[in-house]
Each structure stands twice: as C-alpha cells, then as structure tokens.
Amino acid sequence: MNMSRTRRERLVVIGGDAAGMSAASQARRLKGPDELEIVAFERGHFTSYSACGIPYWVGGDVTDRDRLIARTPEEHRARDIDVRLRTEVTELDLDGRRVRSRDLDSGAESWTPYDKLVIATGARPIRPDLPGADAPGVHGVQTLDDGQALLDTLAGTRGRRAVVVGAGYIGVEMAEALLNRGYEVTVVNRGSEPMSTLDPDMGCLVHEAMTGLGITMVNDAEVTKILTGDDGRVRAVATQDREFPADVVVLGIGVRPETALARAAGLPLGTHGGLLTDRSMRVRGREDVWAGGDCVEVLDLVSGQERHIALGTHANKHGQVIGTNVGGGYATFPGVVGTAVSKVCDLEIARTGLREKDARRVGLRFVAVTIESTSRAGYYPNASPMTVKMLAELRTGRLLGVQIVGREGAGKRVDIAAVALTAGMTAEQMTTLDLGYAPPFSPVWDPVLVAARKAAAKVRGSLTP
Template structure:
C-alpha cells in the first residue's frame, strides 16, 4: 500500500510542529511529509528577535530550535527557499516556486497543512518602501534590520506603533544607543491594555528616555535623494529618522488560502474546528498566526499571533493528520511583554472587549508591590481586574509593574480558563514568602476589591 502524502506550507512553529508530531504518529512508509518554506530558517523564535537586535541574545543561532538538516534527519522532505504560490483544492495539489531558480512544479497531497503565519502591517503610505524602513516578523526581517543598523551612521530611530513589537523594539534600539521616538495613533501605548493602564507604560517609557507620541497618525515616510529614510511625517509634525521600525501589528497571511476559496473570518484568518481542520475540508488543517481562535471568555473568534498557540496548534494538527485525536478548545488571550525594567501583562477582556461582547462589568484597580513592602528591592505593581456584574465571573486582568509582576497574570489565566468567580479567586492557595509577594498577593487583593465592587453594583 502506497504511503499517504502530507504537504505542509510554512516551516516555522505551527508547520514544523505539525510535521514533527505527524512523523511521531506514523513512519515514512505510511506517511510521506513534504514541507515548503520560503525563508532561510525553520523552527525559530520570532518573539526573540527584539532581544537579538538589542544584544541580549548574542547570536541568531540561539533563536533556532531545529535546523532544516535536523528536520530532514526525521524523514521530512523540507524544501527551503521554496514558496507555495497556489493551492488547487479540488485537485489536491500545491504549486510551488523555487526562489533561487524560478522553477515551478506541482506536488499532490492527501493531507494539507496551511501554516503561512502572519505579515507585518504596512500601510500604503508614501515612502513606506524606502531603504531603512523595516517590519520585524521573521528571522530574515531581523537580519535585514541588523544589517541596516550596522550600516547606518546616524543615531535616530522612529518606531511606528506602540504594541508589543513596538515597545520591545523601542527597548532594543535604545540599548543600541539610538535616540528613540515611538509614534502611535492610540490614546496611550499598549492598546492591548485599557488606557488607564497604558498611561503607566507611557510614564515609564518617558522616564527611560524614550519619546512617546500618542494620537499621531503617520501620513508619509520622507526620504532623501539616495532613497533612504530621513523622517516620519504625521499630520502635525515630522520626526527625523535614520531607521524606522514598523510595530503596527500583524495580520494573517492568508492570501494563498483565500485565493483557494478556504473560509476566512472577520479578521482575515482561516476558520477551523476544534481539531484545527479547516471548516468544510476534511483533509486540510491550519494553525498558527494564519488562523482565528475561539476566545473562551467572550465566545467570539479573534486573531492572536503568538508562538505559544502556534506550537500547540501544530501538535494538535500533527496528531490528527497522523491518525490520532486531539483538540484545541480556545484561548483566554494571555500575553506578557517588557520595556526595559517595566513588565506588562494581560489576559481576558479589556473594557472595550467586554462592551463589544455586551457584558455588564465592574472593575477594580489596586497598587501594591511585587514583594513584601519591607523586603529590600520591593517595587510598585498595579493590577486591574474586570468581573461580570451579576455573577462575579472573572473577565480579565491587566498588570503593569517591575520584576516579578508579569508572570502573575498566569494565575488569572488559569482562573479564566476554569470559569472562576472573583470571590472564588480570593481563596486560592498561592505561594508566599516576603521575597516573592506580600502576604496578600496583589492579584488576590484585586480579586477582593472586585468582589466588593460586584456586591456594591448588585443586579
């Protein structure tokens, strides 16, 4: 009996996790695996790129979990610098182009995995394609940025956007000695937080020497006669720049899937069932940054680009494509980040998310410390908690503080996944010692305050 063939489009977290797991499920005699990757690298940590650029990670190789050669040793036919350019769903085949030679060929499949990731948002602005303007999504992007920094004489950097990538790249450029300006459209940086919590981030960034300009819509990138970037132009001002980094966010890279008629959601991501099968297609799976996922708190679908999800998706896809069974129930939207010494975390819903979902809620904000107040080095930490007004169900938590603050959000992530109320949270048996926490952990103090707010609000 001839082996089935699984074709994987995309050689990073979701794609190669799927290929590796499928290989564990079935040997080469039963399942042939062919993978296409248009870049130069596989199985790498895109989340680590800002720390590589900033010098915390000394070399690119440290970000690579598994090389193409290591994948091939596991009987995976991995074809690098090869871009899939067409999916023929009825014919069960993929057309791919060798980027070195331009040659194209068709490869048939019995099972298909779409793991095309996400692409940086690049608004259609004059000068957006100028030399010195960079998006940062892949290792190739990171290398291109480093090459630019190494070849740039000036010392002024402008980051457009103040989300996770924006603030992390601002820190990286600051560490490299650049004068950094962050320009963004929002009221406060970190739109993944409510504005009152984003204000804390803004204050901290200013104190670090990063100029943060909010409410500023970029209208153009000004270039010199040599075609290099010279400044970022907004409606009200112009900010000189020798290098520009786009941190506006990412969107699902589903151009290929959309052209093939595969179902896309409101955010442009592929829609799948619990087993990560593309809806309506029994032999096609999708995972990683190109899909939309179920938000377990609001019940809606969202696009969340995180390596944690991508690796889990890949494991589930590989198990199912290999003949096993696994499911991905959804997410609660947990994310952490940092800018210099400031840690930033969130999970669940923001106020505007709860409003959009039609939920009535109360909020509670507490200021505490990351260790017992009397312990040397105790530093400030702010926790904001949202709870459903009638039931007291936890809806979301945001944390801004110093070392030891961000990972506390995992307490709330577990509570959200379990559907806990804020009152139930107050009895959680969390670890305590003065170097790690006050006797009442700040998350539990916020839960107590949220319980009081729920009771005060009544029905």
Template sequence: MAAQRLVVIGGDAAGMSAASQARRFRTPDELEIVAFERGHFASYSACGIPYWIGGQVAGRDKLIARTPEEHRARGIDLRMRTEVMEIDPDRGRVRTRDLESGTEEWTGWDRLVIATGARPVRPPIPGIGAPGVHGVQNLDDGQSLLTTLDALGPAGGRRRAVVVGAGYIGVEMAEALLHHGFEVTVLNRGEQPMATLDPDMGRLVHTAMDGLGITTVNRAEVTAVRTGDDGRVRAVATAAAEYPADVVVLGIGVAPETTLARAAGLPTGEYGGLLTDLSMRVRGRDAIWAGGDCVEVLDLVSGRDRHIPLGTHANKHGQIIGANIGGGYGTFPGVVGTAVSKVCDLEIARTGLREKDATAAGLQYVTATVESTSRAGYYPDASVMTVKILAERGTGRLLGLQIVGREGAAKRVDVAAVALTAGMTVERMTMLDLGYAPPFSPVWDPVLVAARKAVRAVTAAG
C-alpha cells in the same frame, strides 16, 4: 500499500510542529511528509528577534530551534526557498516555485496543513518602502535591520530612530534601539501605548517609557516617510509634526496571511483568519488543517473567534494537527488572550477582556484597580505594580486582568489565566492557595488584593 503524502505550507512553529508530531505517529513508509518554506530559516523564534537585535541574545542561531538538516534527518522533506503559489483543493495539489531557480511544479497531497503565518501591516503611505525602513517579522528582517544599524556607525554621535506603532513589537523594538544608543521616538496612533491594555493602564506604560528616555507621541497618524537626496529615510511625518530618523522600525501589527487559502475558497472569519473546528481541521474540508498565526481561535471568555498571533498557540496547534493526521486525537479548546511583554525593566501583562472587549460582547462589568508590591513591603527591592481586574456584574465572573509593574509583575498574570479558563468568580479567586514568602509576595498577593476589591465592586453594583 503506498504511503500517503502530507504537504505542509510554512516551515515555522505550527507547520513544523505538525510535521514532527505526525512523523512520531507514522513512519516514512506510511506517511511521506513534504514541507515548503519560502524563507531562509525554519523553526525559529520570531518572539526573540527584538532581544537578538538588542543584544540580550547572542546571535541569530540561538533563535533557531531545529535546522532544515535536522528536520530532514527525521524523515521530513523540508524544501527551503520554495514558495507555494496556489492551492488546488479539488485536485489535491499545490503549485510551488523554487525562488532560486524560478522552476514551478505541482505536488499532490492526501493531507494538507496550512501554516502560512501572518504578514506585517504596511499602510500604503508615501516612502514606506524606502531604504532604512524595516519590519521585524522574520529572521531575514532582523538581519537586515542589524546591517542598517551597523552601517550607521557606533554610538557616540547623534542617531535617531522612529518606531511606528506602540504594541508589543513596537515597545520591544524601542528598547532594542535604546541598547544601540539611539534616541528613540515611538509614534502611536492610539490614545495610549499598548492598545492591548485599557487606556488607564496604557497611561502607566507611557509614563514609564518617558522615564526610560523613550519619547512616545500618542494620536500620531503617520502620513509619510520622508527621504533624502540619497533616497534613504530621513524623517517620519504626521499631520502635526515631522520626526527626524536615521532608521525607522514598523511595529504596527500583523494580519493573517491567508491569500492562498482565500483564493482556494477556504473559509475565513471576521479578522481574515482561517476558520477551523476543535481538531484544527479547516471547516468543511476533511483533508485540510490549519494552525498558527493564519487562523482565528475561540476566545473562551467572550465566546467569539479572534485573531491572536502568538507562538505558544502555534506550537499547540501544530501538536494537535500532527496527532490528528498521524492517527491520534487532540483538540484545541480556545484561548483567554494571555500575553506578556517588557520594555527595559517595565513588565506588562494582560489576559482576558479589556473594557471595550466586554462592551462589544454585550457584557456588563465592574472594574477594580489596586497598587501593591512584588514582595513583602519590608523586604529589600520590593517594587510597585498596578493590577486592574474586570468582573461580570451580577455573577462576579472574572473577565480580565491587566498588570503593569517592575520585576516580579508580569508572570502573575498566569494565575488569572488559569482562573479565566476555569470560569472562576473573583470571590472564588480571593481564596486561591498561592505560594507566599516575603522574598516572593506580600501576605496577600497583588492579584488577590485586586480580586478582593472586585468582589466589593460587584456587591456594590448589585
């Protein structure tokens, strides 16, 4: 019996996890695996790019989990610099173009995995394509930015950087540019930085960034990128002011890259991501799966589909897809929206719903905010953190939690992530048996202190 063929579009986390997992289940005689990647790199950590640029990670290769040669040695025909131009689901084939030679060809498939990731948001403003304006979506982007930073010369003279956007990538890149000796301005069109937090928690991030020497300008809608006589960026303009810049980094966010999928008539959701069932199979298509940043996933708290582009999800999607294609079984039940970040020594974390998410979902809720410390107050180097919790009015069900603090703050969010997944109430949370010793926590962990206050808020609200 001839081997079936699995074609994978995309050579990063979801795509190559799916290919590798399928290979564990099926030999090359049983399943031929062909993967197409349009870039120069495969299986790398995009999340690590700001830390490579900032110097905390010693070199680009540290971010590469597995090289193309290693994938090929494991029986996966990974074709680099090859872009898929068209998906023909009715005839079971894809049209590809070799980006070096320009050669095009059709490749048939019995099973297809779409792992095309996400594309950076680049608003159509004048000058955004000028030299010196950089995104940081992939390793090629990171290398291009480092080349620009090196060309601007060593620290010592006045060098100015503008970061457009104050989400995870924006604040992480602000830190990276500080490490390179730049004066950094962050332009944020929102009310406060970190729109993944409620504004009152984002305000804490703003204050801390100011203290780190980062200038953050809120409600700043970029209208143009100004260039000099040499065509390179020289400033970023908003409706209210102009900010000088030797380099500009875009951290505006990403959108699902589903251009091919939509052209092939595959279903997409409210955020433009592909829609799948629990097995990560594209809805209505028996032989097509999708995973990673190009899909929407179920939010277990709100019950709605959301687009949450994170490498943790992408790797899980790939494992499940590969198992299902290879003859095993797996499902992806959904997410609660957990994410952590940092800028210098400031740690930022969230899980579950923000206030506006709860309102959009039609939920009535109460909130509670507390200040506590990372260690027992008498233990050296205890740092202050702020914890905010959302609970459903009436039932007391945990809806979300946010943390802003220093060392020891961010990973506490994992307790709430587990509680959300389990559908716990804040009252039940107060009795969680968490580890305690003065170097690690106060007697009452900050998350439990917030839960206790939330219980009182639920009771008071009736």
C-alpha cells in the same frame, strides 16, 4: 497470497516555523516514513525559530541568531521530513489535491500532490500604504530574515535616530531594542496611549515608564508619509503637523493573517481575515486540510467570539493538535483567554481576558477595580510597585480580565488570572486560592488576590438594593 502494499500517504506543509514544523514533527512521531511522506515548504532560510525572540536579538540580549532556532532544516531532514527552503507555495488546487510552488532562487515552478495539507503561512507585518513605506531603511520585523535585514541596516547606518511606528507589543519591544543599541528613539502612536491591548489607564503607566527611559512618546499621531533623502533612503517620518528625523524606521503596527493563498482557493475566513477551523484545527468544510498558527482565528473562551492572536505559544499547540490528528490520533484545541506578557527595559506588562471595550462590545456588564501593591512583602529588600486592574461580570462575579503593569515579578502573575479565566472562576472564588507565600516572593495577600477581593466586594455592593 496478497503481496500488495498500502500506498504511502503524503502530507504537505506550507510554512516552516512553529505551527507547520510542530505539525510535521508530531505526525512523524506517530507515523514512520514507510507510512507517511512529509514535504514542508518554507520561503525563508530558516525553520522552527522563535520570532518572539527577534527584538532581543536585535537589541543584543541574544548575541547569536542561531540560539533562536529550535530545530534546523538539517535536523528535520534527519527525521525524514523533506524541508524545501526558499520555496514559496503560489497556488492551492484543492480539487486536484496539489500545490504549486516556486523556487525563489531559480524561478522553477512545479506541482506537488498531497493527501493531507497543513496551512501554516503565519502572519505578515502591517505595512501602511504610505509614500516612502518601501524605502531603504524602513523595516517590518516578523521573520529571522527581517531581523537580519534590520541588523544589517543598523550596522551600515551612521546616524543614531530611530523612529518606531506603532506602540503595541512589537513597537515597545523594538523601541527597547533600539534604545539598547544606543539609538535616540521616538515612538509614533496613533492611539491615546501605548499598548492598545491594555485599557488606556493602564497604558498610561507604560507611557510614563517609556518616557522615563528616554524614549520620546508621540501619541494621537497618524503617520502620513515617510520622507526620503536624495539617496532614496529614509530621512524622516511625517505626521499631519510634524516631522521626526530618522536614520532607520521600524514598523510596529502589528500583523495580519497571511491568508492570500487560502482566500484565492475559497477557504473560509473570519472577520479578522484568518482561516476558520474546527477544534481539531481542520479547516471548516475540508476533510483533508488543516491550518494553525498566526494564519488562523481562535475561539476566545471569555467572549465566545473568534479572535486573531499571533503568538508562538498558540502556534506550537496548534501544530501538536494537527500533527496528532494527521498521524491517526485525536486532539483538540479548545480556545484561548488572550494571555500575553511583554516588557520594555525593566517594566513588565501583562494582560489576559477582556479589556473594558471588549466587554462592552459583546454586551457584558461589569465592574472594574484597580489596586496598587508590591511584588514582595513591603519590608523585604527590593520590593517593587505593581498595578493590577481586574474586571468582573456584574451580578455573577465571573472574572473577565486582568491587566498588570509593574517591575520585576509583575508580569508572570498574570498566569494566576489566566488559569482562573480558563476555569470560569468568579472573583470571590479567586480570593480563596492557595497561592505560595514567603516575604521574598509576595506580600501575605498576593496583588492578584487583593484585586480579586476588591472586585468581589464591588460585585456584592452592586447587588445591594
């Protein structure tokens, strides 16, 4: 009688937020602790939290930091996941199937062997290589630890002048957060308009709204240095020709994939610096390594090219796919259409698919239309204006992208276009969509469908001899 037992496999996860812990949790659902040991390394103090919620915590809309935490380390440990906080993985030995880690409090280092490895190292805020960029009072915002550090600075700062460098999603959300905290806010942006994820004509609407809220917008301006006072703390942000006084500076320039470990180990990286995976989220060329979240590049289903998009929605889906595959099942992540939504005070900003310059870059010919509509029937109380821009491919009419800027009820309308893009619909086909209607919710013709009608007509007109 054979009394031997099958050796228990070990899964090592690097990164304790959305992708990493979703992968660990899903793998645990499929395999118990007698089959699979799970060790997760996290260099911060928290696991499974909403980084997207940090601006709203800083701004006071979310009053308790713990409300951003979906599952604590203790809850993961109760499910037999060995979470090791304040522990940074410093080296990957892919041939030896082990990782080196360092305890950030004690400095002790050790090697941990693995059978399967998940890399979920996330992204890091872009910190410009400028004099003064590391001065006290200058903050990037990516983790809960970053958010707490910023709140500590705000609590200990007597002045009320804030400068946000960058006007992407992070920049405009942090501008709102600081405005809500009672700060005089200046946003310094090197682009011609805020929100470079929109076309400039739509970004202009965001500019007007932010100015109307009392935020000072400075476009076409490159920061050259961050000035400090005698105490070493930040005192101003300088461009080529101006200085903007600042008691606190927030860097909202964006993020890059955190792939230094992967690069050093020789794993394949894309043009944006993110890890390259197959549809199962397995790192290309490695049978025992998976990656997901903000450290990977994903397939854009509209352009057919790889992109880097740092969003919690993707990270959680990646984790589910990885955990299913690690746990013995089968799942894939087909790609994205680039949907994102944000707000600054009561202005809602949304986009999906390609911008004009994206379409040109991949060689697509297109028509572009812009329409003005309202969130409800025009006669219904509190109907608010909304601008919708739509791109459709010339000749075929295939939907390529949609951007929406408006007040209440505008942002989530982008989901209609996201579904249409994923399904490969044309603008003409969109006009027949059976969307819900009642005067409190939309006009008889929903604004997205009005844009689709106009785009379809323009495509038809382009075919006329």
